[in-house]
Amino acid sequence: xxxxxxxxxxxxxxxxxxxxxxxxxxxxxxxxxxxxxxxxxxxxxxxxxxxxxxxxxxxxxxxxxxxxxxxxxxxxxxxxxxxxxxxxxxxxxxxxxxxxxxxxxxxxxxxxxxxxxxxxxxxxxxxxxxxxxxxxxxxxxxxxxxxxxxxxxxxxxxxxxxxxxxxxxxxxxxxxxxxxxxxxxxxxxxxxxxxxxxxxxxxxxxxxxxxxxxxxxxxxxxxxxxxxxxxxxxxxxxxxxxxxxxxxxxxxxxxxxxxxxxxxxxxxxxxxxxxxxxxxxxxxxxxxxxxxxxxxxxxxxxxxxxxxxxxxxxxxxxxxxxxxxxxxxxxxxxxxxxxxxxxxxxxxxxxxxxxxxxxxxxxxxxxxxxxxxxxxxxxxxxxxxxxxxxxxxxxxxxxxxxxxxxxxxxxxxxxxxxxxxxxxxxxxxxxxxxxxxxxxxxxxxxxxxxxxxxxxxxxxxxxxxxxxxxxxxxxxxxxxxxxxxxxxxx
Amino acid sequence: xxxxxxxxxxxxxxxxxxxxxxxxxxxxxxxxxxxxxxxxxxxxxxxxxxxxxxxxxxxxxxxxxxxxxxxxxxxxxxxxxxxxxxxxxxxxxxxxxxxxxxxxxxxxxxxxxxxxxxxxxxxxxxxxxxxxxxxxxxxxxxxxxxxxxxxxxxxxxxxxxxxxxxxxxxxxxxxxxxxxxxxxxxxxxxxxxxxxxxxxxxxxxxxxxxxxxxxxxxxxxxxxxxxxxxxxxxxxxxxxxxxxxxxxxxxxxxxxxxxxxxxxxxxxxxxxxxxxxxxxxxxxxxxxxxxxxxxxxxxxxxxxxxxxxxxxxxxxxxxxxxxxxxxxxxxxxxxxxxxxxxxxxxxxxxxxxxxxxxxxxxxxxxxxxxxxxxxxxxxxxxxxxxxxxxxxxxxxxxxxxxxxxxxxxxxxxxxxxxxxxxxxxxxxxxxxxxxxxxxxxxxxxxxxxxxxxxxxxxxxxxxxxxxxxxxxxxxxxxxxxxxxxxxxxx
Numbered sequence: 001x002x003x004x005x006x007x008x009x010x011x012x013x014x015x016x017x018x019x020x021x022x023x024x025x026x027x028x029x030x031x032x033x034x035x036x037x038x039x040x041x042x043x044x045x046x047x048x049x050x051x052x053x054x055x056x057x058x059x060x061x062x063x064x065x066x067x068x069x070x071x072x073x074x075x076x077x078x079x080x081x082x083x084x085x086x087x088x089x090x091x092x093x094x095x096x097x098x099x100x101x102x103x104x105x106x107x108x109x110x111x112x113x114x115x116x117x118x119x120x121x122x123x124x125x126x127x128x129x130x131x132x133x134x135x136x137x138x139x140x141x142x143x144x145x146x147x148x149x150x151x152x153x154x155x156x157x158x159x160x161x162x163x164x165x166x167x168x169x170x171x172x173x174x175x176x177x178x179x180x181x182x183x184x185x186x187x188x189x190x191x192x193x194x195x196x197x198x199x200x201x202x203x204x205x206x207x208x209x210x211x212x213x214x215x216x217x218x219x220x221x222x223x224x225x226x227x228x229x230x231x232x233x234x235x236x237x238x239x240x241x242x243x244x245x246x247x248x249x250x251x252x253x254x255x256x257x258x259x260x261x262x263x264x265x266x267x268x269x270x271x272x273x274x275x276x277x278x279x280x281x282x283x284x285x286x287x288x289x290x291x292x293x294x295x296x297x298x299x300x301x302x303x304x305x306x307x308x309x310x311x312x313x314x315x316x317x318x319x320x321x322x323x324x325x326x327x328x329x330x331x332x333x334x335x336x337x338x339x340x341x342x343x344x345x346x347x348x349x350x351x352x353x354x355x356x357x358x359x360x361x362x363x364x365x366x367x368x369x370x371x372x373x374x375x376x377x378x379x380x381x382x383x384x385x386x387x388x389x390x391x392x393x394x395x396x397x398x399x400x401x402x403x404x405x406x407x408x409x410x411x412x413x414x415x416x417x418x419x420x421x422x423x424x425x426x427x428x429x430x431x432x433x434x435x436x437x438x439x440x441x442x443x444x445x446x447x448x449x450x451x452x453x454x455x456x457x458x459x460x461x462x463x464x465x466x467x468x469x470x471x472x473x474x475x476x477x478x479x480x481x482x483x484x485x486x487x488x489x490x
Numbered sequence: 491x492x493x494x495x496x497x498x499x500x501x502x503x504x505x506x507x508x509x510x511x512x513x514x515x516x517x518x519x520x521x522x523x524x525x526x527x528x529x530x531x532x533x534x535x536x537x538x539x540x541x542x543x544x545x546x547x548x549x550x551x552x553x554x555x556x557x558x559x560x561x562x563x564x565x566x567x568x569x570x571x572x573x574x575x576x577x578x579x580x581x582x583x584x585x586x587x588x589x590x591x592x593x594x595x596x597x598x599x600x601x602x603x604x605x606x607x608x609x610x611x612x613x614x615x616x617x618x619x620x621x622x623x624x625x626x627x628x629x630x631x632x633x634x635x636x637x638x639x640x641x642x643x644x645x646x647x648x649x650x651x652x653x654x655x656x657x658x659x660x661x662x663x664x665x666x667x668x669x670x671x672x673x674x675x676x677x678x679x680x681x682x683x684x685x686x687x688x689x690x691x692x693x694x695x696x697x698x699x700x701x702x703x704x705x706x707x708x709x710x711x712x713x714x715x716x717x718x719x720x721x722x723x724x725x726x727x728x729x730x731x732x733x734x735x736x737x738x739x740x741x742x743x744x745x746x747x748x749x750x751x752x753x754x755x756x757x758x759x760x761x762x763x764x765x766x767x768x769x770x771x772x773x774x775x776x777x778x779x780x781x782x783x784x785x786x787x788x789x790x791x792x793x794x795x796x797x798x799x800x801x802x803x804x805x806x807x808x809x810x811x812x813x814x815x816x817x818x819x820x821x822x823x824x825x826x827x828x829x830x831x832x833x834x835x836x837x838x839x840x841x842x843x844x845x846x847x848x849x850x851x852x853x854x855x856x857x858x859x860x861x862x863x864x865x866x867x868x869x870x871x872x873x874x875x876x877x878x879x880x881x882x883x884x885x886x887x888x889x890x891x892x893x894x895x896x897x898x899x900x901x902x903x904x905x906x907x908x909x910x911x912x913x914x915x916x917x918x919x920x921x922x923x924x925x926x927x928x929x930x931x932x933x934x935x936x937x938x939x940x941x942x943x944x945x946x947x948x949x950x951x952x953x954x955x956x957x958x959x960x961x962x963x964x965x966x967x968x969x970x971x972x973x974x975x976x977x978x979x980x
Contacts, residue, residue, distance in 0.1 A: 030564070030620055031557045031608065039552035039636065046553065062529035063536065067521045068610075068641055068657050069580075072587070074520070076596045086587035090559075091598050092610065093583045095645040097562070097576035106566045108581050108607055117598055118521065120558075120582065120610070131519065131526055140832070146529065151558055151641065155585040167558050342630070 005354075007288045012232040016283060020161050023291050023355050025278065033159040033166030040355065041278060043299035045169070048277060049149065051201050051296070052171065055193050061145040061173060066127050068151075069118035074126040078251040081125065084218020088155040090120040090166075120153040125219060125244070125270055128174045129252040136176060136266055138257045143186070144176040152274075162279035163236075163490050170274035176249075176266045178258060183267035187243040190271040191224040194239035202277065203294035203407035204228050204284045205414055206238055207436075207485065209461025214445050217270075221245035227460045227485065229414045230283040233434020235460045235487035238280050244268035279490070285379075285406050291356025292379055294406050295399040302328060302335040302395060303357045305348050307364035314339065317363050320388070327392045333399070353378060358402050359395060379406050420483070424474050427486070431457055436487050440480035442473035451475050451486070460485045495844075497778045502722040506773060510651050513781050513845050515768065523649040523656030530845065531768060533789035535659070538767060539639065541691050541786070542661065545683050551635040551663060556617050558641075559608035564616040568741040571615065574708020578645040580610040580656075610643040615709060615760055618664045619738040626666060626756055628747040633676070634666040642764075652769035653726075653980050660764035666739075666756045668748060673757035677733040680761040681714040684729035692767065693784035693897035694718050694774045695904055696728060697926075697975065699951025704935050707760075711735035717950045717975065719904045720773040723924020725950045725977035728770050734758035769980070774900050775869075781846025782869055784896050785889040792818060792825040792885060793847045795838050797854035804829065807853050810878070817882045823889070843868060848892050849885060869896050910973070914964050917976070921947055926977050930970035932963035941965050941976070950975045 005022065006014040020026055025041030028034075037045065053063070069092060076082045096112035099105070121127065128146075135141060149171045159165050173190060177183040191208055198206045206226035216223045220242035228238045246265040249255070255263045285292040295301050304321055308314040321337055328335045336357075338348055345362065352360055362374040373391065376383040379402050386394060417435035421427045430437055441447060441459065451474075452458055466482040473480050495512065496504040510516055515531030518524075527535065543553070559582060566572045586602035589595070611617065618636075625631060639661045649655050663680060667673040681698055688696045696716035706713045710732035718728045736755040739745070745753045775782040785791050794811055798804040811827055818825045826847075828838055835852065842850055852864040863881065866873040869892050876884060907925035911917045920927055931937060931949065941964075942948055956972040963970050 027624075029557045029617070031559045031561060031617070034557035034559060036557065036621055037555040039554045042554045043552070045555075062533070064529045064532045065527040065535075065659065067519045067524035067526065068643065069521045069524060071521060072596060072598075075587075082587070082596055086589075086596060089585065089587050090582045090608070091584040091587070092580045093598065094581040095579065097565075097572070097579050097581070097609075099576075106562060106572055106576060108562075108583065118580070119587075127519070127521070131517075134517075153558065169555065 005288055005290065008231060015288070016279075017161070019282060019286060019290065025282070026161050028161065031166075033156060035161050035165050035167070037169075037275070040299060044281070044293070044297055045275060045278060047297045047299070048197075048201070049171075052193075052197055052273065053149075055197065056147050056171075056173065059145075059189065059193065061147045061175075063148060064146050065148055065150070066124050066131065068121055070121050070124070070127045072117045072119055074130055075119050077126060078219045078247055081219035081251075085122045085154070089122060090153045090155055092118040092120065121150070122152055122154045123270075123272075124148065124150070124152075124172055125174065125248050126252070129248040129254060129268070132174075132176055132266070133252050133254045136254055136256050139178045139259055142176055142178045142256065142266065143182060145173075145186075146175065147171055147173040160279075162275055162282070165275075168275045170272050172272040173270060175269045176254070177269070178256065178264075178267070180245075180267050183245075183269050184243055187222070187224060187241045187269045187271070190269070191226065191239070191241040194241065194271070194273060195226050197273075198226055198228065198238055199407065201294065201296045202281050202284070203296075203403055203410065204238070204280060205407065205411040207461065207463055208465075209463045209485065211240075211461060212445070212448055212459050212484075214448055215458065217242045219244060219247055220270075221247065224464075225461050227487075228280055228284060229410075229417060229436060229487075230280070230490065231413065232283075233417050233487075235436065235485075235489040236276075236280045236283070237460070237489065238277060239271070239273040241271035242269060244270060284410050286356065289350075290354030292406065293356035293358060295358045295403050298356065298358050299334065300336045300352075300355075300357050301333050301399060302359045302361065303348075303352045304335065304337045304361040304363070305345050305352075306337075306339050307345050307362055309365070313365055313368075316368055320368065321363065324388075324391060328395065331392050331396060333392075333395060359398060377402055379409075421474060421486075422471075427457075427474050428455055431455055431486075431488065434488075436460070436485050438483040439474040439486055440471035440482075441484050442476045442478035442480055444476075447473060447476050447478075456488050457486045458489055460487050460489060495778055495780065498721060505778070506769075507651070509772060509776060509780065515772070516651050518651065521656075523646060525651050525655050525657075527659075527765070530789065534771070534783070534787055535765060535768060537787045537789065538687075538691070539661075542683075542687055542763065543639075545687065546637050546661075546663065549635075549679065549683065551637045551665075553638060554636050555638055555640070556614050556621065558611055560611050560614070560617045562607045562609055564620055565609050567616060568709045568737055571709035571741075575612045575644070579612060580643045580645055582608040582610065611640070612642055612644045613760075613762075614638065614640070614642075614662055615664065615734070615738050616742070619742040619744060619758070622664075622666055622756070623742050623744045626744055626746050629668045629749050632666055632668045632746065632756065633672060635663075635676075636665065637661055637663040650769075652765055652772070655765075658765045660762050662760060662762040665759045666744070667759070668746065668754075668757070670735075670757050673759050674733055677712070677714055677731045677759045677761070680759070681716065681729070681731040684731065684761070684763060685716050687763075688716055688718065688728055689897065691784065691786045692771050692774070693786075693893055693900060694728070694770060695897065695901040697951065697953055698955075699953045699975065701730075701951060702935070702938055702949050702974075704938055705948065707732045709734060709737050710760075711737065714954075715951055717977075718770055718774060719900075719907060719926060719977075720770070720980065721903065722773075723907050723926075723977075725926065725975075725979040726766075726770045726773070727950070727979065728767060729761070729763040731761035732759060734760060775896050776846065780844030782896065783846035783848060785848045785893050788846065788848050789824065790826045790842075790845070790847050791823050791889060792849045792851065793838075793842045794825065794827045794851040794853070795835050795842075796827075796829050797835050797852055799855070803855055803858075806858055810858065811853065814878075814881060818885065821882050821886060823882075823885060849888060867892055869899075911964060911976075912961075917947075917964050918945055921945055921976075921978065924978075926950070926975050928973040929964040929976055930961035930972075931974045931976075932966045932968035932970055934966075937963060937966050937968075946978055947976045948979055950977050950979060
């Protein structure tokens with residue numbers, strides 16, 4: 001039997017790293033900061049992609065594909081944008097290798113230097129807006145509602161699988177609109193889609209809010225975000241939706257004839273979620289025995305393990321199980337019947353627990369006689385004996401219930417770990433224990449920076465549903481009109 | 491009304507370029523050799539992806555994701571592999587930009603030079619086999635059946651949208667097996683899947699064959715391929731499946747304990763198709779009026795255009811059409827009702843013809859009275875008046891018939907343009923007219939090279955179903971045991 005995972009309370013960070021590895025989700029590659037997403041991890045990501053893609057298309061977006069490379073001069077066109085990304089760019093400078101003349105091996109051919117260096121996209125606003133310039137002439141060409149699924153590269157110095165990697169997978173939406181109102185509505189609509197996805201698919205409650213100027217996307221007028229709480233009480237930014245104003249339109253001279261027949265700059269948005277969500281999913285729900293996956297994203301929703309001593313028993317169980325498997329599949333449930341004889345039932349139980357399969361059925365000789373089956377749920381670790389008849393309906397209801405229970409548990413956890421804080425002493429004390437701190441802030445970047453410097457806490461967001469409340473800043477004592485959320489974050 | 495396309499007979503190459511542009515499939519980007527795949531083009535690619543992905547999964551393959559970057563030393567480990575790819579590699583040498591001290595703008599930071607250069611993957615055998623080394627210890631870990639959907643970069647000097655681009659999208663399967671037989675069977679299975687996809691989805695007949703040593707994948711022992719004929723009589727390699735022998739296992743020291751408990755090198759395969767298939771799809775079927783899409787890959791299968799003079803007429807037509815649209819969608823048919831008043835019906839007809847929508851319905855005042863509708867098929871450009879009742883069934887049958895007709899037409903074209911050639915004079919003469927030349931070849935690389943030099947024709951493949959036939963090489967006169975396929979190719 002494999003060694004137990006480190007426990008969350010002992011070493012949360014080690015628990016995460018080991019779990020990612022043991023559950024076969026991903027691993028570090030030989031290339032610094034780049035990960036290999038393994039088949040089981042990728043199957044979860046594919047489910048996420050499918051659900052999000054459907055939601056994007058339902059709201060009128062289309063997929064397209066833009067180049068991996070961005071000419072250096074493009075990246076430089078929007079001043080704050082290049083400022084934000086210059087420090088972490090992978091740069092292509094040459095386009096050929098050759099054999100060294102001294103026979104020492106393969107080298108970069110110095111004669112094959114690019115005239116202009118190419119940046120591996122860290123995000124695609126610049127290359128996309130340079131293209132939109134040719135696509136947009138009049139208001140009739142708007143809105144342009146486009147998304148792309150792609151890989152991007154940010155040369156981060158400290159990386160962590162799924163959470164912060166040099167290369168990651170994501171989707172990036174880039175829309176263009178005739179009016180400011182329309183672009184703002186789009187920014188908000190996409191935030192709502194992300195929140196719905198996080199809550200209904202990932203079973204992960206999120207807080208919708210606005211980023212402060214310090215935390216804004218480089219090149220945006222406004223950044224909306226969803227913030228989730230992990231089980232160590234830290235925050236994780238799970239998705240962002242940016243209102244770009246006319247910044248990229250101006251940088252790339254994208255003008256259009258409006259209905260009044262005058263030239264105007266186009267309004268833009270961009271929005272994205274990434275494989276970081278995999279990290280969020282793991283840290284939001286899993287426990288010391290392994291993954292806990294919400295049924296809607298589980299590659300295998302139900303595993304069935306036969307318990308037998310003789311081949312005849314196995315045959316009898318299999319004869320009973322096969323029609324059930326077919327019926328479950330027909331009902332849209334993904335199910336695996338694990339009758340391999342390479343491993344014992346106990347090993348299988350632990351393995352599927354580690355992999356977060358939401359429902360486990362076990363059937364042995366006595367079940368066969370009684371017309372029953374043992375059914376175990378991963379989230380609560382409860383077991384019950386239920387009649388074999390009507391099992392498909394029972395399982396469908398159970399899967400819904402698990403999805404809801406996981407969400408409720410994460411929500412209750414967040415509630416229990418969210419604190420109204422009124423003094424800086426309280427602030428520091430609570431922060432070390434973890435959680436979201438609802439505190440007054442005077443609205444200045446200086447105070448925000450000073451708090452970050454002193455405590456490593458950042459303002460996660462100004463909640464969209466912030467209550468108006470007169471108060472004084474927890475740090476400076478200056479007046480404030482409402483609380484914002486502070487936390488340490490991934 | 492937009493200008494007509496160039497005709498195929500006049501200038502096939504211009505016809506292709508203009509069609510790609512006008513049908514909104516893709517365009518060249520500001521980055522040399524890299525394309526932008528536009529939403530309509532990408533929607534076709536997504537349908538291709540979905541169909542292929544389903545076939546891969548049905549045969550037990552799983553998706554995963556490996557890094558974009560390959561350390562230069564990895565690429566060099568398999569000698570013929572690096573030989574094949576070194577001349578067209580995009581090389582990342584630095585990881586940061588900075589502001590120039592003289593204020594001249596943003597430059598590559600010379601202090602941020604990578605210790606080892608990274609190659610943007612041209613294909614992923616090396617990075618994947620370096621990973622497989624950690625995943626494979628015993629025969630129990632085999633077979634490993636993995637696929638990835640990814641972008642790759644080959645710095646081609648002469649590029650052409652979809653057909654040969656610096657960056658392209660593809661899938662690459664990489665499998666590992668315990669025995670040579672199993673790996674060979676996998677190589678063949680994937681070739682068959684590609685052929686099935688080309689014929690049943692793309693409606694494009696293909697010839698399955700083996701590549702000669704000259705045309706083999708760099709690092710393979712054997713390359714199987716499917717070859718299609720375009721309407722100008724040239725060949726297009728539409729997919730390849732490689733038997734890698736133990737080459738990459740040896741280069742990356744991937745050994746396993748076999749059932750006899752001895753160490754052995756793992757056997758490998760790799761196989762891929764790319765966005766090149768988009769070029770093949772266009773060139774196989776389209777005509778001087780625009781795209782002709784097989785229904786199974788058409789983003790819009792049916793378009794419905796109302797013909798009206800008054801708002802009341804439009805309302806009456808819409809009331810009749812709406813339930814039909816719902817019924818068609820329920821039947822799995824993708825349908826668009828274009829009641830926009832921005833364009834006249836004639837304009838719409840031309841536009842949907844250009845975009846290759848397989849079936850067009852038009853309904854006017856008289857149809858309304860008579861309970862009929864005009865139905866036009868894109869492939870044959872025929873029209874008929876049919877009763878409105880039972881239309882869904884009629885359309886479903888029609889879509890099947892169009893799929894078959896397009897295939898049959900392409901097949902007949904290939905038959906008519908395939909020639910048995912017995913002298914080199916005939917060979918040269920026919921080649922200028924286009925087509926596949928079935929000719930005897932002496933089996934040597936020298937002869938193959940000489941023919942290529944003299945005629946620009948290459949051996950497309952040695953057909954898997956080659957008939958045994960004694961003959962003499964069309965070039966050297968030396969003995970040959972069967973005919974191979976020569977053609978000029980994309």
